[in-house]
Amino acid sequence: DQQVKQNSPSLSVQEGRISILNCDYTNSMFDYFLWYKKYPAEGPTFLISISSIKDKNEDGRFTVFLNKSAKHLSLHIVPSQPGDSAVYFCAAKEYGNKLVFGAGTILRVKS
Amino acid sequence: NAGVTQTPKFQVLKTGQSMTLQCAQDMNHEYMSWYRQDPGMGLRLIHYSVGAGITDQGEVPNGYNVSRSTTEDFPLRLLSAAPSQTSVYFCASSWDRGNTEAFFGQGTRLTVV
Numbered sequence: 001d002q003q004v005k006q007n008s009p010s011l012s013v014q015e016g017r018i019s020i021l022n023c024d025y026t027n028s029m030f031d032y033f034l035w036y037k038k039y040p041a042e043g044p045t046f047l048i049s050i051s052s053i054k055d056k057n058e059d060g061r062f063t064v065f066l067n068k069s070a071k072h073l074s075l076h077i078v079p080s081q082p083g084d085s086a087v088y089f090c091a092a093k094e095y096g097n098k099l100v101f102g103a104g105t106i107l108r109v110k111s
Numbered sequence: 112n113a114g115v116t117q118t119p120k121f122q123v124l125k126t127g128q129s130m131t132l133q134c135a136q137d138m139n140h141e142y143m144s145w146y147r148q149d150p151g152m153g154l155r156l157i158h159y160s161v162g163a164g165i166t167d168q169g170e171v172p173n174g175y176n177v178s179r180s181t182t183e184d185f186p187l188r189l190l191s192a193a194p195s196q197t198s199v200y201f202c203a204s205s206w207d208r209g210n211t212e213a214f215f216g217q218g219t220r221l222t223v224v
Contacts, residue, residue: 034212042218043115043117043201043203043216043217046212089153091154098156099203103152
Protein backbone atom coordinates (compact mmCIF):
# COMPACT_ATOMS: atom_id res chain seq x y z
CA ASP A 1 0.00 0.00 0.00
CA GLN A 2 1.84 3.05 -1.27
CA GLN A 3 1.51 6.01 1.08
CA VAL A 4 3.06 8.40 -1.42
CA LYS A 5 1.97 8.21 -5.05
CA GLN A 6 3.27 9.86 -8.16
CA ASN A 7 0.77 8.79 -10.77
CA SER A 8 2.56 10.19 -13.80
CA PRO A 9 5.58 8.05 -14.71
CA SER A 10 6.79 10.67 -17.17
CA LEU A 11 6.24 14.23 -18.34
CA SER A 12 7.52 16.01 -21.43
CA VAL A 13 7.67 19.82 -21.56
CA GLN A 14 9.01 22.40 -23.98
CA GLU A 15 11.91 24.54 -22.80
CA GLY A 16 10.68 27.81 -21.27
CA ARG A 17 7.27 26.43 -20.35
CA ILE A 18 6.02 25.39 -16.93
CA SER A 19 6.54 21.85 -15.62
CA ILE A 20 4.05 20.62 -13.02
CA LEU A 21 4.80 17.42 -11.16
CA ASN A 22 2.13 15.98 -8.90
CA CYS A 23 2.16 13.86 -5.77
CA ASP A 24 -0.61 12.41 -3.61
CA TYR A 25 -0.34 10.94 -0.14
CA THR A 26 -2.60 8.94 2.13
CA ASN A 27 -1.08 9.30 5.61
CA SER A 28 -2.54 12.33 7.40
CA MET A 29 0.29 12.16 9.95
CA PHE A 30 2.86 13.31 7.39
CA ASP A 31 4.01 16.79 8.35
CA TYR A 32 7.00 17.45 6.09
CA PHE A 33 7.29 16.98 2.35
CA LEU A 34 10.33 17.06 0.12
CA TRP A 35 11.19 16.88 -3.56
CA TYR A 36 14.37 15.22 -4.74
CA LYS A 37 15.93 15.30 -8.18
CA LYS A 38 17.96 12.42 -9.57
CA TYR A 39 20.22 12.27 -12.60
CA PRO A 40 21.29 8.90 -14.05
CA ALA A 41 24.13 7.20 -12.15
CA GLU A 42 23.92 9.74 -9.32
CA GLY A 43 22.25 9.80 -5.94
CA PRO A 44 19.09 11.84 -5.33
CA THR A 45 19.72 15.46 -4.41
CA PHE A 46 17.43 17.59 -2.29
CA LEU A 47 15.49 20.21 -4.23
CA ILE A 48 12.85 21.86 -2.07
CA SER A 49 10.67 21.11 0.93
CA ILE A 50 7.52 22.30 2.65
CA SER A 51 6.18 21.95 6.15
CA SER A 52 2.56 21.03 6.71
CA ILE A 53 1.93 24.42 8.35
CA LYS A 54 2.52 26.13 4.99
CA ASP A 55 0.78 25.88 1.66
CA LYS A 56 3.54 27.23 -0.56
CA ASN A 57 7.30 27.41 -0.62
CA GLU A 58 9.34 29.04 -3.35
CA ASP A 59 13.01 28.80 -4.23
CA GLY A 60 14.01 30.46 -7.47
CA ARG A 61 12.38 28.65 -10.38
CA PHE A 62 10.95 25.97 -8.09
CA THR A 63 7.72 26.27 -6.12
CA VAL A 64 6.03 23.58 -4.09
CA PHE A 65 2.33 23.80 -3.27
CA LEU A 66 0.63 21.78 -0.54
CA ASN A 67 -3.11 21.13 -0.32
CA LYS A 68 -3.61 19.30 2.96
CA SER A 69 -7.33 18.80 2.60
CA ALA A 70 -6.77 17.03 -0.72
CA LYS A 71 -3.55 15.34 0.49
CA HIS A 72 -1.85 16.62 -2.62
CA LEU A 73 1.32 18.47 -3.40
CA SER A 74 2.82 19.71 -6.60
CA LEU A 75 6.15 21.00 -7.82
CA HIS A 76 6.17 23.82 -10.36
CA ILE A 77 9.28 24.60 -12.40
CA VAL A 78 9.17 27.90 -14.27
CA PRO A 79 10.73 28.32 -16.75
CA SER A 80 11.77 24.76 -17.49
CA GLN A 81 15.29 24.23 -18.78
CA PRO A 82 16.91 21.23 -20.51
CA GLY A 83 19.11 20.72 -17.43
CA ASP A 84 15.96 20.06 -15.41
CA SER A 85 15.53 16.76 -17.25
CA ALA A 86 15.79 14.16 -14.49
CA VAL A 87 13.71 11.87 -12.28
CA TYR A 88 11.82 13.73 -9.57
CA PHE A 89 10.87 11.96 -6.36
CA CYS A 90 8.28 13.19 -3.93
CA ALA A 91 8.88 12.20 -0.30
CA ALA A 92 6.98 12.59 2.97
CA LYS A 93 7.84 12.28 6.62
CA GLU A 94 6.20 12.08 10.04
CA TYR A 95 8.22 13.85 12.73
CA GLY A 96 10.69 11.39 14.21
CA ASN A 97 10.05 8.90 11.47
CA LYS A 98 11.59 7.94 8.20
CA LEU A 99 11.16 9.30 4.69
CA VAL A 100 8.63 7.60 2.41
CA PHE A 101 9.19 8.06 -1.31
CA GLY A 102 6.96 7.98 -4.34
CA ALA A 103 7.86 6.01 -7.46
CA GLY A 104 9.23 9.05 -9.27
CA THR A 105 8.36 11.03 -12.41
CA ILE A 106 10.74 11.30 -15.35
CA LEU A 107 10.79 14.88 -16.61
CA ARG A 108 12.06 15.58 -20.14
CA VAL A 109 12.52 19.20 -21.13
CA LYS A 110 12.81 19.58 -24.90
CA SER A 111 14.84 22.39 -26.40
CA ASN B 112 33.52 18.00 1.13
CA ALA B 113 32.96 14.26 0.73
CA GLY B 114 29.39 14.13 2.11
CA VAL B 115 28.08 10.55 1.87
CA THR B 116 30.45 8.05 0.29
CA GLN B 117 29.38 4.60 -0.88
CA THR B 118 31.61 1.77 -2.01
CA PRO B 119 31.69 -0.09 -4.30
CA LYS B 120 29.87 1.65 -7.17
CA PHE B 121 29.22 -1.62 -9.00
CA GLN B 122 29.17 -5.25 -7.87
CA VAL B 123 28.20 -8.59 -9.39
CA LEU B 124 27.53 -11.45 -6.99
CA LYS B 125 26.62 -15.07 -7.43
CA THR B 126 23.53 -16.38 -5.66
CA GLY B 127 24.43 -17.33 -2.10
CA GLN B 128 27.50 -15.12 -1.82
CA SER B 129 27.76 -12.55 0.91
CA MET B 130 29.06 -9.01 0.79
CA THR B 131 29.04 -5.69 2.62
CA LEU B 132 28.10 -2.37 1.06
CA GLN B 133 30.01 0.42 2.73
CA CYS B 134 28.62 3.84 3.63
CA ALA B 135 30.45 6.67 5.36
CA GLN B 136 29.47 10.27 6.05
CA ASP B 137 31.62 13.12 7.31
CA MET B 138 28.87 15.53 8.33
CA ASN B 139 28.42 14.21 11.89
CA HIS B 140 24.82 13.28 11.09
CA GLU B 141 22.89 11.25 13.65
CA TYR B 142 20.46 9.64 11.27
CA MET B 143 21.53 7.22 8.53
CA SER B 144 19.52 4.94 6.31
CA TRP B 145 19.70 2.49 3.42
CA TYR B 146 17.31 2.47 0.48
CA ARG B 147 16.94 0.34 -2.58
CA GLN B 148 15.64 1.69 -5.87
CA ASP B 149 13.74 -0.57 -8.22
CA PRO B 150 11.92 0.42 -11.43
CA GLY B 151 8.41 1.73 -10.75
CA MET B 152 8.80 1.42 -6.98
CA GLY B 153 10.76 4.49 -5.99
CA LEU B 154 13.11 4.31 -3.04
CA ARG B 155 12.21 1.81 -0.35
CA LEU B 156 13.72 1.92 3.12
CA ILE B 157 15.70 -1.17 4.15
CA HIS B 158 17.19 -0.27 7.55
CA TYR B 159 17.92 2.91 9.41
CA SER B 160 19.84 4.14 12.44
CA VAL B 161 19.14 7.08 14.73
CA GLY B 162 22.61 7.04 16.26
CA ALA B 163 25.62 4.88 17.05
CA GLY B 164 24.53 1.54 18.46
CA ILE B 165 20.87 1.95 17.44
CA THR B 166 19.35 0.41 14.32
CA ASP B 167 15.85 -0.49 13.20
CA GLN B 168 14.07 -2.10 10.29
CA GLY B 169 12.49 -0.25 7.44
CA GLU B 170 9.98 -1.37 4.84
CA VAL B 171 12.02 -4.16 3.19
CA PRO B 172 14.57 -5.49 5.73
CA ASN B 173 14.57 -9.21 4.89
CA GLY B 174 17.92 -10.50 3.67
CA TYR B 175 19.89 -7.53 5.00
CA ASN B 176 21.73 -6.76 8.23
CA VAL B 177 23.16 -3.49 9.48
CA SER B 178 25.21 -2.22 12.38
CA ARG B 179 26.24 1.24 13.54
CA SER B 180 29.36 1.14 15.66
CA THR B 181 30.39 4.73 14.87
CA THR B 182 28.57 7.91 13.89
CA GLU B 183 30.34 7.95 10.53
CA ASP B 184 29.81 4.41 9.21
CA PHE B 185 26.69 2.41 8.41
CA PRO B 186 27.49 -0.78 6.45
CA LEU B 187 24.79 -2.93 4.86
CA ARG B 188 25.38 -6.69 4.78
CA LEU B 189 23.88 -9.21 2.42
CA LEU B 190 24.37 -12.60 4.09
CA SER B 191 23.26 -14.83 1.20
CA ALA B 192 22.57 -12.88 -1.98
CA ALA B 193 19.48 -13.66 -4.05
CA PRO B 194 18.52 -12.47 -7.57
CA SER B 195 15.65 -10.49 -5.97
CA GLN B 196 18.32 -8.29 -4.35
CA THR B 197 19.47 -7.03 -7.72
CA SER B 198 18.91 -3.30 -7.34
CA VAL B 199 20.55 0.07 -6.89
CA TYR B 200 21.31 0.80 -3.24
CA PHE B 201 21.52 4.25 -1.74
CA CYS B 202 22.80 5.30 1.64
CA ALA B 203 21.52 8.57 3.13
CA SER B 204 22.21 10.66 6.20
CA SER B 205 20.56 13.62 7.91
CA TRP B 206 21.00 15.71 11.04
CA ASP B 207 18.11 14.08 12.87
CA ARG B 208 14.69 12.60 12.40
CA GLY B 209 13.01 15.99 12.26
CA ASN B 210 12.28 18.34 9.41
CA THR B 211 15.61 18.17 7.69
CA GLU B 212 16.59 16.87 4.30
CA ALA B 213 18.59 13.71 3.76
CA PHE B 214 21.83 13.66 1.79
CA PHE B 215 22.39 10.66 -0.46
CA GLY B 216 25.45 8.82 -1.67
CA GLN B 217 25.99 8.08 -5.36
CA GLY B 218 24.65 4.55 -5.11
CA THR B 219 25.83 0.96 -5.54
CA ARG B 220 24.50 -0.99 -8.50
CA LEU B 221 24.30 -4.63 -7.43
CA THR B 222 23.57 -7.53 -9.75
CA VAL B 223 23.00 -11.02 -8.34
CA VAL B 224 23.26 -13.80 -10.92
